[in-house]
Amino acid sequence: MALIENLTLFVLAAFLGYSIITKIPTNLHTPLMSGANAISGITLIGSVVVAGSGATTLATVLGFVAVVMATVNVVGGYLVSHMMLDQFGRQDGGDR
Amino acid sequence: MALIENLTLFVLAAFLGYSIITKIPTNLHTPLMSGANAISGITLIGSVVVAGSGATTLATVLGFVAVVMATVNVVGGYLVSHMMLDQFGRQDGGDR
Amino acid sequence: MAEGVLAGAPDWLLPLAYLVASVLFIQGLRDMTHPRTATRGNATSAAGMFLAVAVTVLWFEILSPVVLAAALLLGAAIGTWLAVTVETTEMPQLVGLFNGFGGGASALVAGAELTEIFDRDAAATPDVAVAAAIAGIIGSVTFWGSLVAAGKLHGVFRRTIRYRGEHLVKVVLLAVALTAGAFLVLQPGVFGETPLAAWAPSYWVLVAAASVLGVALVVPIGGADMPVVIALLNSYSGLAAATTGFVLDNTVLIIAGTLVGAAGMILTVIMCESMNRSLPNVLFGGWGEEATDDEMDDIYEGEIQSTSPEEVEMLLDTAQRVVIVPGYGMAVAQAQHAVAELAELLEENGVDVEFGIHPVAGRMPGHMNVLLAEADVPYDKMRELEEVNPTFSETDVVIVTGANDVVNPKAKEAEGTPISGMPILNVDEARTVIVNKRSLSPGFSGIPNPLFTLDKTSMLFGDAKQSMQDLVNEYKENH
Amino acid sequence: MAEGVLAGAPDWLLPLAYLVASVLFIQGLRDMTHPRTATRGNATSAAGMFLAVAVTVLWFEILSPVVLAAALLLGAAIGTWLAVTVETTEMPQLVGLFNGFGGGASALVAGAELTEIFDRDAAATPDVAVAAAIAGIIGSVTFWGSLVAAGKLHGVFRRTIRYRGEHLVKVVLLAVALTAGAFLVLQPGVFGETPLAAWAPSYWVLVAAASVLGVALVVPIGGADMPVVIALLNSYSGLAAATTGFVLDNTVLIIAGTLVGAAGMILTVIMCESMNRSLPNVLFGGWGEEATDDEMDDIYEGEIQSTSPEEVEMLLDTAQRVVIVPGYGMAVAQAQHAVAELAELLEENGVDVEFGIHPVAGRMPGHMNVLLAEADVPYDKMRELEEVNPTFSETDVVIVTGANDVVNPKAKEAEGTPISGMPILNVDEARTVIVNKRSLSPGFSGIPNPLFTLDKTSMLFGDAKQSMQDLVNEYKENH
Ligand SMILES: NC(=O)c1ccc[n+]([C@@H]2O[C@H](COP(=O)([O-])OP(=O)(O)OC[C@H]3O[C@@H](n4cnc5c(N)ncnc54)[C@H](OP(=O)(O)O)[C@@H]3O)[C@@H](O)[C@H]2O)c1
Numbered sequence A, B: 001m002a003l004i005e006n007l008t009l010f011v012l013a014a015f016l017g018y019s020i021i022t023k024i025p026t027n028l029h030t031p032l033m034s035g036a037n038a039i040s041g042i043t044l045i046g047s048v049v050v051a052g053s054g055a056t057t058l059a060t061v062l063g064f065v066a067v068v069m070a071t072v073n074v075v076g077g078y079l080v081s082h083m084m085l086d087q088f089g090r091q092d093g094g095d096r
Numbered sequence C, D: 001m002a003e004g005v006l007a008g009a010p011d012w013l014l015p016l017a018y019l020v021a022s023v024l025f026i027q028g029l030r031d032m033t034h035p036r037t038a039t040r041g042n043a044t045s046a047a048g049m050f051l052a053v054a055v056t057v058l059w060f061e062i063l064s065p066v067v068l069a070a071a072l073l074l075g076a077a078i079g080t081w082l083a084v085t086v087e088t089t090e091m092p093q094l095v096g097l098f099n100g101f102g103g104g105a106s107a108l109v110a111g112a113e114l115t116e117i118f119d120r121d122a123a124a125t126p127d128v129a130v131a132a133a134i135a136g137i138i139g140s141v142t143f144w145g146s147l148v149a150a151g152k153l154h155g156v157f158r159r160t161i162r163y164r165g166e167h168l169v170k171v172v173l174l175a176v177a178l179t180a181g182a183f184l185v186l187q188p189g190v191f192g193e194t195p196l197a198a199w200a201p202s203y204w205v206l207v208a209a210a211s212v213l214g215v216a217l218v219v220p221i222g223g224a225d226m227p228v229v230i231a232l233l234n235s236y237s238g239l240a241a242a243t244t245g246f247v248l249d250n251t252v253l254i255i256a257g258t259l260v261g262a263a264g265m266i267l268t269v270i271m272c273e274s275m276n277r278s279l280p281n282v283l284f285g286g287w288g289e290e291a292t293d294d295e296m297d298d299i300y301e302g303e304i305q306s307t308s309p310e311e312v313e314m315l316l317d318t319a320q321r322v323v324i325v326p327g328y329g330m331a332v333a334q335a336q337h338a339v340a341e342l343a344e345l346l347e348e349n350g351v352d353v354e355f356g357i358h359p360v361a362g363r364m365p366g367h368m369n370v371l372l373a374e375a376d377v378p379y380d381k382m383r384e385l386e387e388v389n390p391t392f393s394e395t396d397v398v399i400v401t402g403a404n405d406v407v408n409p410k411a412k413e414a415e416g417t418p419i420s421g422m423p424i425l426n427v428d429e430a431r432t433v434i435v436n437k438r439s440l441s442p443g444f445s446g447i448p449n450p451l452f453t454l455d456k457t458s459m460l461f462g463d464a465k466q467s468m469q470d471l472v473n474e475y476k477e478n479h
């Protein structure tokens, strides 16, 4: 029953996400948003499979576009998040 | 890959358990302990399958003992926990 | 079985790698609970992503490695370029844009998978078809909704388009998308044996309808509500990835997507709550139009005292304790460095300076914290509402710069204003209040602010960066 | 496919029911985060259990329904009887006992499943065999370890048995169990075609070795450390259930078992931390012997003032603020009702009364809270260490009843005592301290308590229940 197993993962991940995210303080919410955003680019691995399989031309074209878009999301998201957090981190070093 | 899928569930549940339990205040730790204890009686459902299948006499005997033990754990655990919590709950009603 | 570079590797390697990647995502988010560990958390999460993608590339037979490499490089280049050239004030729209791309990719992947299935002359099982339909709808709405939202935030187009029957249009579009989805699931074969059938035409009808729906949903929402929309679409892009995981039967997509879905949903709810509005009100209420005209000027007529950097400098000269309250205007003006410099100067001269940060100051949760951290303001100077409010009665001067709603006492008194019930920073309890903004025009909520008319309030009109810099210079001259 | 009463039901019904049960367990635990929702949480969790068991019973073909019903009824009867007849002080050992039963059941289930597999002349796949071996070891250790721990707590046998080479014995037992496990996994067929082979003999060798190991592990641990052992075994019983889930490929067993495993582990760590000891030290250090003799008497010689209920009543008469510090002795004496009555009387006469609850007072985390809640003491009167410590300097009388280590100032000063570094309740900052216990014998940690020798301290010797009741009567007579 792949469907129910997947559903089980979904439910557990939802509870876990709720538990973790509610512990994150407000001042980190903007970097959290872009970091979470980057994680949603995980759809990239789906795009890779589809783009690389080359089964049909249509799938390849769709896959190509999907890979570009998902990669922008992943790379951009993590970078932006890193740049923001660096500013928090930098001063922490200074404090000590 | 049933093994990896099960491992995934295990990992998610471990993180989730950690997140939830660390939020429970000390004053509820004793009822938590007996409540968690009752949950571990979930092994009862394994016992039921084994005891009921009647495949071999040995399995039936083992299953019988297992069902008795697991049921003691489940019923006793929830009852004890309920009795303790009732004492907390009772006064909450009184307070209002 | 592995088909690609890793051919011959045991079956369990791929799901195990995905499990490890999921753990890295989870651990990354857990590290986000503290500023000290947050940078590491982001890196952990990125490592998870790298692992998942690398294993995937090596595992599957890549018939067109050049195409794939080109796509990856192109995406990485665009992403890097956007990230490094962005101004801190443009963060919200950039996050929105990235987000849209993630949603769009999910919709395309689901579609490509369907065409592959149909191309093999196989039928999609009902659960795959349902998941694909959901991924298509959510992904398309996310893509187009995010583009519109990012465009509005960026000022590409500011108009809020409202029209009679706009809700009906949305309902019809959703109905079309759902009908196309039903076709996809039931596969009644209306397209017969035509070559068209292999393209999964009902899926693309669904995508088209959902795309228009995405635009139609966001267009009527006021520009100032866009941050909420973006947080919600962030949640959607996660859900789209999770549903794609159901289509491809892939655990890491489901887990990671769901985590993002939860994160976005929680941020959305927090924003709505701290603005004292409901989510349906934000999405369909249509309120939230930024009042740009200065009709308010009459209201304030004759009750406003304005001041100059020189006068403020004199006030600061005798102050023991100063609280700076930044708001959206500080972000717009990029005034954080000037503000930080002012605070440092005052501290050097023995004045006790703190920042009062309202939870919804600016346009994203934590917006002010990010800006001030950029300008090297130490955390322990940034005080949250509950911490700073009790101290205003012992504060000599409050400098409000680019903030409006978050210090509007109307939130306390009147029922029926858009901010009624929102907790505010009680700056009016301080001895003197300096309000720095460019005009008397209202903030996000579009209502006048009685704080400006108080006897203890003086307005320091001007762009936040300019005014703060003037103050710094003035202060330096005299010390 | 369903074979039992539900024959014909769709395949996904069983896993779906298990998913719902898992959600109920999770939600039940989440509700435990607040006293107000905790009772509901327990009921939610119980509902999940009921659902999981009911669906299982209906789903599978039960060849011997009478046997099954008998087993269920018998178990329920025993469980209910034990639960309703238990005294609140006996909770810890009862929880331990129940816990052992859960672990034992897991070990038996894994064994029965193996015999069934072998009976069908099939071979257990390596992952099933490994999981069964783990379930067998953990389950057996849990069962016997819990029995010993519960027995010690109940006073069935109090002696701590230590002997030379005890660690070697444990290592050898573990090695035997692991070797048997290896046999099970590799199935070299040493038992050939004998009828014996179908009984999975290597599994039972493993169980026997692990059972002795369980006893050997707990026997050398001091009676007072039993609560930590029980929390740890609680974690083990969860892990045993989770591994059984791997054997049976059953999601709800894995999820619920893992949740319990995490809960037990966290409680264990918290207890160790608040006693300022490491887990290996508790398990293998062998320290923790309860000092039962009163050799300490000499140490205190001539430095002790003792008092009477009459004198204490006079003190209370002029007090504005009283703090009551309960400890393990209150639980032993079942003095909570008398203590609560005293507090109520004082309150009625305008005295400000609070309870100072140390995190490890008693023998389980939250032990005092459960007892006082039973006696209807309102929560807001029970103060945690951080809350109550700053108030002692403004407290007129502290009544310490049945507590010892948690108020021992040696924790602050000396290095090298078993309680060094443990934060304590600073009752010595109050104006007067009354310590109620039966003798001068030490508490859990076995060390003398300099608090008793202070000028401001008076000892009210006697059983806690009796002494508190005397105080109540005395106070009533005079008011
Ligand atoms: N933080 C979030 O998550 C979030 C999300 C969505 C909505 N919101 C809403 O946004 C509002 C935030 O309150 P806020 O007090 O920060 O901002 P605000 O109420 O929007 O007011 C910002 C003020 O800044 C001034 N300003 C703009 N550009 C400026 C410049 N270059 N120099 C100086 N001043 C400038 C504007 O007045 P002038 O034009 O006269 O200069 C305006 O009155 C709240 O109503 C909140 O509910 C927040």
Ligand SMILES: NC(=O)c1ccc[n+]([C@@H]2O[C@H](COP(=O)([O-])OP(=O)(O)OC[C@H]3O[C@@H](n4cnc5c(N)ncnc54)[C@H](OP(=O)(O)O)[C@@H]3O)[C@@H](O)[C@H]2O)c1
Pocket: D224, D225, D227, D228, D271, D274, D275, D326, D327, D328, D329, D330, D332, D333, D359, D360, D361, D362, D363, D364, D365, D366, D367, D401, D402, D403, D404, D405, D406, D407, D436, D437, D438, D439, D440, D441, D442, D443, D444, D445, D462, D463, D464, D465
């Ligand atoms: N809470 C937990 O989770 C936990 C778990 C494991 C270990 N521990 C340990 O347990 C200790 C708890 O400290 P504590 O101060 O509560 O207890 P304690 O240090 O064990 O002292 C209890 C005192 O109560 C007295 N007592 C016993 N029966 C009595 C009766 N019937 N009437 C009056 N007094 C009686 C005893 O003295 P007499 O014999 O003279 O009467 C004894 O000195 C700590 O060392 C802690 O580390 C706690």
